Amino acid sequence: MSHDHSLNPKTMPEDPAKATMEGKHKFLGLWFFLGGETVLFACFFGTYLALRNSTAGGPTSQDLFGLDLVFLMTVLLLTSSLTSVYAMYHMKNNDFKKMMLWLGITALLGFGFLALEIYEFAHYISDYGFTFRSSAFGSAFYTLVGFHGGHVVFGLSWLIALMVRNAKRGLNLYNAPKFNTFALYWHFIDVVWVFIFTVVYLMGMVS
Amino acid sequence: MSNAATQKRALSAVLWDYLTTVDHKKVGILYLIGGGFFFLLGGLEALIIRIQLIKPENDFISAGLYNEMITMHGTTMIFLAATPLLFGLMNYIMPLQIGARDVAFPFLNALGFWLFFSGGILLNCSWFLGGAPDAGWTAYAPLSIQSPGHGTDFYVMGLQLSGAGTLMSGINFLVTIVSMRAPGMTYMRMPLFTWTTFVTSVLTLFAFPALTVGLFLLMFDRMFGSAFFDVALGGNSVIWQHLFWIFGHPEVYILILPAFGVFSEILPTFSKKRLFGYSAMVFATFLIAFLGFMVWAHHMFTVGLGPVANSIFAVATMAIAVPTGIKIFNWLFTMWGGSIVINSAMLWALAFIPSFTIGGMTGVMLGSNVADYQYHDSYFVVAHFHYVIVGGVVFALLAACHYWWPKMFGRILHEGMGKLAFWTFFIGFHLTFFIQHFLGLMGMPRRYWVFLENQGLDTGNLISTIGAFFMTFGTLVFLVNIVYTAIKGEKAPADPWDARTLEWTIASPPAFYNFKQLPLVRGLDPLWIEKTEGNGKMTPAEPLDEIHMPNGSILPLIMTVGFFTASFGFIYQTDHKAWLIAVYAGMALAIGCMVIRSLKDDHGFHISKEELEREAD
Amino acid sequence: MTENTSTNKINSFQKEKNKDEMRKQIITFALMIFFTMIAFFAVGMGISSMFVIPLILILAIVQVGFQFYYFMHMKDKGHEFPALLIFGGIWVTFLVGVTFVTIIWW
Structure with missing residues (x-):
């Protein structure tokens, strides 16, 4: 079948990610999954909102959070969202090399974000003694932000597996949907982060 | 080389086939076998509960074991019996009804089944490993936090596994219905069972994540020392109740909507009339699903949420009676003036209408937040939810079994035994649960191990237990019927009921590719349209061509073994850190399988045109 | 020959369309960064919480709308x-x- 052959301008469909039945299914399936993920994070957010003042005498959100680090993390993740848009742009133009380049940049930005998050957690634990077990606030904070971090880890592993596997194959109708679903997932991670920095960090520093 | 050796080989080939299958029909049958097994297990637990309550101050089982029984009965019946049995039916029937050759993600489908099954096995392992969960099927914190031993840990991990499986199936069904309908099968031509599958899947998608989160919080509290429900560190146990019921209430609609779908198939078929008010039925299904998401706090009226919150949830709850009423009347009008055939499947459907209506009416009573302070945690509640779940879901499952058995297994269930099973089960059901309304109103609380003499509860409980034995007898007759049918049952033609929808246009049981050529659908009840126009069979929508099918795979099973091992590790790492090895090893196995699945190209295979031509119609 | 040019034409049309789309997405991104900065500034300046909390929530919702509709193509x-x-x-x-x-x- 035409699956395995690299695409050339003549066989290039308008949107290679959705040209096959499998591609369409992956596209719909991931979107629907994101609908479920929305509720998953809603429940973590709800729990956090209910427990954010339950510090049990331990450090409060005002004691802990700092604007600079969170701003840096936000910029990294937002930019990685844009770079993955660039990657999909080049996929539609059938420019495999450029797509891989932009995906590589996306991965680097993701790793940067992850490093900062690990640094942040380590900072809270060593400098404030603020852990998962300190208080209900601690449990809720680490669970919400940690689950988001876990999604980043999963996304990065996914991305690297895709890039390594397809490095020598070029773009075809079999792997284009895979890149596209990854990109959608990655945007969703960013969506969740927008609410985390707003609800957890910014609101935590205000009130 | 004897005959026995060939037979043995054939048996292992069949076993291997089922272990690696990704065919929606085989996965559906696996769901039915798994769910059926847990249904019997849950039924046995129910019988033990009723024997304990046969007389005042009975000591048939100890108080601790009784708590384990009620917890496991509820958990098993909801998560491991009703849900998977319905998902099995959806798996088997829905793709046939829309004229598809498989579901959208066959691999995920198999994985979903194995996850559900391993979750159920894990949960039941607890019986042999120091005691089952005993905090009630709702596992309210702080009781579930305090519960000693590993019982509740098994609850957490078992439900987490099976919940993940259910969520996958939900997404799978959604994509299948959205993108794999046969040519001409517009949304408003889909059979009602497919519609309810769709809406149920939407509910699954939005409800199960709440359970996932709740179980994670409980897991972290029990196993890793977090403080979500620990009041001393600022935790709040009401969070569990909200999360559980944000999941739990939609879950009852996940159960009942497919049941509505089943009856909406059976009643038109055996009344020889098209479903009355088709579009109203579809609309009512959506309305029930929508409202069903906004009523969860009616389980929590006595928590003390305040009069405003209670009133809002009470009004929303009562509003659900409207779309449900629409459905009841539509079924009645479907039968009105039809030429009705009464057989086993139809009997279950007919019995469902009054039984479920009783359950619905007590539901409205319970929905009144003021009155609920009286009913709460009494046997009135027990009677109510058994009327809707047994009278609705179990009746639907049995009706569906009789209706679709010929399609699934190629043989028709024995009518005489079917009727015997129906009458004993039906009478037993009302004997068991009708009296419980009054036991509840007289003040008998649910979940109590014993009751005292001379409080007016003796006779009622005795009658209730006798009813339970009737139901057991009915179930046994049904099992005998299955065995008898497998051996001597009458062979079924493609369309034994003179039915209306697409699944009856193909052989019983269908070929593994379902449709040799996709059918052209020209309206609601496509087969019926062709019959009335004298064609008798569907017009193909495509020329005969090779068919693309997915490859089987053992990976779903291995992946599940990985998660299963890791779950054991999580449960026991609180005793000894060496168990963390099981966590890592299990996760490595599962993730390894995911990597293999992701990296290995799997294009499936093609059935050639010649091969298809050789096959008889 | 004629066939060749016609495919090229389609391609260049397609390319132009994609480019146009990309331009919109960069504008979207610039707006998102801008909104993020406003939110962080508002909190950093210490404006009263009565005002700042609704403000940052609205900004977050708008940002998420951009993500969904432009980056994830939900408008298509x-x-x-x-x-x-x-x-x-x-x-x-x-x-x-x-x-x-x-x-x-x-």
Whole structure:
């Protein structure tokens, strides 16, 4: 079948990610999954909102959070969202090399974000003694932000597996949907982060 | 080389086939076998509960074991019996009804089944490993936090596994219905069972994540020392109740909507009339699903949420009676003036209408937040939810079994035994649960191990237990019927009921590719349209061509073994850190399988045109 | 020869369309960064919480709308069901959010 052959301008469909039945299914399936993920994070957010003042005498959100680090993390993740848009742009133009380049940049930005998050957690634990077990606030904070971090880890592993596997194959109708679903997932991670920095960090520093 | 050796080989080939299958029909049958097994297990637990309550101050089982029984009965019946049995039916029937050759993600489908099954096995392992969960099927914190031993840990991990499986199936069904309908099968031509599958899947998608989160919080509290429900560190146990019921209430609609779908198939078929008010039925299904998401706090009226919150949830709850009423009347009008055939499947459907209506009416009573302070945690509640779940879901499952058995297994269930099973089960059901309304109103609380003499509860409980034995007898007759049918049952033609929808246009049981050529659908009840126009069979929508099918795979099973091992590790790492090895090893196995699945190209295979031509119609 | 040019034409049209799309997405991105900066500034300046909390929430919602509609193409054709289910999820999120800030404490 035409699956395995690299695409050339003549066989290039308008949107290679959705040209096959499998591609369409992956596209719909991931979107629907994101609908479920929305509720998953809603429940973590709800729990956090209910427990954010339950510090049990331990450090409060005002004691802990700092604007600079969170701003840096936000910029990294937002930019990685844009770079993955660039990657999909080049996929539609059938420019495999450029797509891989932009995906590589996306991965680097993701790793940067992850490093900062690990640094942040380590900072809270060593400098404030603020852990998962300190208080209900601690449990809720680490669970919400940690689950988001876990999604980043999963996304990065996914991305690297895709890039390594397809490095020598070029773009075809079999792997284009895979890149596209990854990109959608990655945007969703960013969506969740927008609410985390707003609800957890910014609101935590205000009130 | 004897005959026995060939037979043995054939048996292992069949076993291997089922272990690696990704065919929606085989996965559906696996769901039915798994769910059926847990249904019997849950039924046995129910019988033990009723024997304990046969007389005042009975000591048939100890108080601790009784708590384990009620917890496991509820958990098993909801998560491991009703849900998977319905998902099995959806798996088997829905793709046939829309004229598809498989579901959208066959691999995920198999994985979903194995996850559900391993979750159920894990949960039941607890019986042999120091005691089952005993905090009630709702596992309210702080009781579930305090519960000693590993019982509740098994609850957490078992439900987490099976919940993940259910969520996958939900997404799978959604994509299948959205993108794999046969040519001409517009949304408003889909059979009602497919519609309810769709809406149920939407509910699954939005409800199960709440359970996932709740179980994670409980897991972290029990196993890793977090403080979500620990009041001393600022935790709040009401969070569990909200999360559980944000999941739990939609879950009852996940159960009942497919049941509505089943009856909406059976009643038109055996009344020889098209479903009355088709579009109203579809609309009512959506309305029930929508409202069903906004009523969860009616389980929590006595928590003390305040009069405003209670009133809002009470009004929303009562509003659900409207779309449900629409459905009841539509079924009645479907039968009105039809030429009705009464057989086993139809009997279950007919019995469902009054039984479920009783359950619905007590539901409205319970929905009144003021009155609920009286009913709460009494046997009135027990009677109510058994009327809707047994009278609705179990009746639907049995009706569906009789209706679709010929399609699934190629043989028709024995009518005489079917009727015997129906009458004993039906009478037993009302004997068991009708009296419980009054036991509840007289003040008998649910979940109590014993009751005292001379409080007016003796006779009622005795009658209730006798009813339970009737139901057991009915179930046994049904099992005998299955065995008898497998051996001597009458062979079924493609369309034994003179039915209306697409699944009856193909052989019983269908070929593994379902449709040799996709059918052209020209309206609601496509087969019926062709019959009335004298064609008798569907017009193909495509020329005969090779068919693309997915490859089987053992990976779903291995992946599940990985998660299963890791779950054991999580449960026991609180005793000894060496168990963390099981966590890592299990996760490595599962993730390894995911990597293999992701990296290995799997294009499936093609059935050639010649091969298809050789096959008889 | 003629056939060749016609495919090229389609391609260049396609390319132009993609480029146009990309331009919109960069504008979207610039706006998102801008909104983020406003939110962080507003909090950093210490404006009263009565004003700043609604402000940052609205900014977050607008940003997320950009992500969904532009970066994830929910504005395009063929996204009816994704949109339906995302809005379903958002509706449940709303219910959960309201619940957990109002009736969790007895």
